[in-house]
Amino acid sequence: MPRTLDIGEKIAQLRSFYKQEGRAPSYAEMAGLFGYKSKNAVYNPVNKLIDLNYLIRSAKGRIGFTAKITGGIAILGSVQAGFPSPAEEELIDTINLDEFLVARPEATYLLTVSGDSMIEAGIHPGDLVLVEKGGVPKKSDIVVAQVDGEWTMKYFGRDKEGVYLDPANSSYTRIRPERSMAIGGIVKAVVRKYA
Amino acid sequence: MPRTLDIGEKIAQLRSFYKQEGRAPSYAEMAGLFGYKSKNAVYNPVNKLIDLNYLIRSAKGRIGFTAKITGGIAILGSVQAGFPSPAEEELIDTINLDEFLVARPEATYLLTVSGDSMIEAGIHPGDLVLVEKGGVPKKSDIVVAQVDGEWTMKYFGRDKEGVYLDPANSSYTRIRPERSMAIGGIVKAVVRKYA
DNA sequence: TATATAGGTGTACGATCGTACACCTTCAAG
DNA sequence: CTTGAAGGTGTACGATCGTACACCTATATA
Incomplete structure (x- = not known):
């Protein structure tokens, strides 16, 4: 044997x-x-x-x-x-x-969340988000975008009036660009580390 | 030059x-x-x-x-x-x-969240949690524990009546072990992947 | 054009590489 | 005890290793 x-x-x-x-x-x-x-x-x-x-x-x-x-x-x-x-x-x-979280490393970045606009979606200040540049966001994708010169992170949407961004926090409202909006990237993952 | x-x-x-x-x-x-x-x-x-x-x-x-x-x-x-x-x-x-999230790889495991007991803490069903075995939990640490034979994940606490586990979901209440409780590990991180 | 600085080429040597081959050992089952 | 399967030892060879040494080159500045 x-x-x-x-x-x-x-x-x-x-x-x-x-x-x-x-x-x-x-x-x-x-x-x-x-x-x-x-x-x-x-x-x-x-x-x-x-x-x-x-x-x-x-x-x-x-x-x-x-x-x-x-x-x-x-x-x-x-x-x-x-x-x-x-x-x-x-x-x-x-x-x-x-490797599990990142499909395109050359286009993916880790950013720190500093606001509470997505807190009802379980994304808290201090959390990290993995953001992939270059894709085309679908409705309800979470995006990091530059709106009228300010960077922000919200749900992406589109209707007959054009593009809008929705928060996941009932203290904030829907925003639409007045002058410019550029999509920085689509949020692919959230990471939270407890000390 | x-x-x-x-x-x-x-x-x-x-x-x-x-x-x-x-x-x-x-x-x-x-x-x-x-x-x-x-x-x-x-x-x-x-x-x-x-x-x-x-x-x-x-x-x-x-x-x-x-x-x-x-x-x-x-x-x-x-x-x-x-x-x-x-x-x-x-x-x-x-x-x-x-390396960023894991201090002790030999004692750390990735588990999938299947319930909603910690949803108000921003931990949703389908999320992944990194759980480190072997430590001593402090009050308010999130732990994975086996209580009376069932595995669960909640906030750890201790008072004059002994050990308790609190959910982060107002639909659930504090639990205390009737027969046995064993701490499986302490939650060190949460990871959420968007498809 | 000359110069100085930092980067790059070419060669050689003892050490170590992956591979191949022959042979040996451990272990449970019959 | 014998047997066969799977794991392990030992040796050797051409290829490649890291290192050392001598020398060359590209580039901006004066």
């Missing part, structure tokens, strides 16, 4: 190396990392990790990481499902938030 | 390589990337990028990336400050959300 290979332990070791070094290891480095005396032994787990999409191999044989290694966050199910037991924690998938 | 070196272009080229390969390049690869004929020319920009904390060099001379390269998101100021002009877009800092 064959020996078993602890692939989860290899994954954890690779993640630790990445966090420390900011690059992928050579086969010799992996041998040391996994506790092997010969770098040739590394080929088996490496090929398994490639099949499982944790690693990629370049045309010249260099190993690179995928987001399943570089991503730092273990992803579970719903709050109601709760936390898994320790036995279930073996091969939890990880996610890289940058 | 000396020639100038476009360090911003080098950064962009390195970010592109990382996105494609999932690893840091060798000096020869960097020579090709930067358009140099000799890998020795790479040493100057590499040393500058190390000084600027974009790259790190290991004890054996291997180059690794910092989050200023691996992070995918350009970070600006507030919504009210708006977007910079193209001239100001040269050396925008990037952020890696995983």
Whole structure:
């Protein structure tokens, strides 16, 4: 009967190396990392990790990481499902938030929310928003726009009178540009960090 | 008068390589990337990028990336400050959300919010929460807890009668454990993605 | 035109790379 | 105990690595 290979332990070791070094290891480095005396032994787990999409191999044989290694966050199910037991924690998938939230990095920016105009939409002052430039907003998209020289963030809309921006705060009202309006970008995500 | 070196272009080229390969390049690869004929020319920009904390060099001379390269998101100021002009877009800092939001990756999990008990705190169904296990919650921390066998997420509190959990939704009331309560973890961040 | 500064080319060397091949070891099941 | 499957050791080779050294080039200014 064959020996078993602890692939989860290899994954954890690779993640630790990445966090420390900011690059992928050579086969010799992996041998040391996994506790092997010969770098040739590394080929088996490496090929398994490639099949499982944790690693990629370049045309010249260099190993690179995928987001399943570089991503730092273990992803579970719903709050109601709760936390898994320790036995279930073996091969939890990880996610890289940058890649999950951002489709076009060259066009996406992180901005800090400074007003409360969207508070009823669950966007609070101090929150961060990911804003993607260049798209065409649909009705009800949240946009960051420059209206008559002032930057603001609101729901985008259009009617027979033209373009308008709606707040998600009953203390504020609909606005329409008097002179100019330029869409800076469409809000793609909100991030809130608790201290 | 000396020639100038476009360090911003080098950064962009390195970010592109990382996105494609999932690893840091060798000096020869960097020579090709930067358009140099000799890998020795790479040493100057590499040393500058190390000084600027974009790259790190290991004890054996291997180059690794910092989050200023691996992070995918350009970070600006507030919504009210708006977007910079193209001239100001040269050396925008990037952020890696995983590293920004997560202090202890080995103890942090991403869960999906399935109820509306915290909606008045701006946490909506479908949102993601980053939950860190192992800490001791303070009053008003948002916690994921198992109360009498059911997992839930609410504000944590303590009084002379003991421990309680408060919702941020006026349709729900304070709860106290009848039989058991275990804190799963403390909510450290909320992430909402708009489709 | 000459100059100084900063960037870039070319070569070579010991170290390390990925790969290939032969061989050995562990472990559960029969 | 034997067996077979899967994992691991050891060695060697051409390719590539990081580093060091000598030298060359581009550019604005005086």
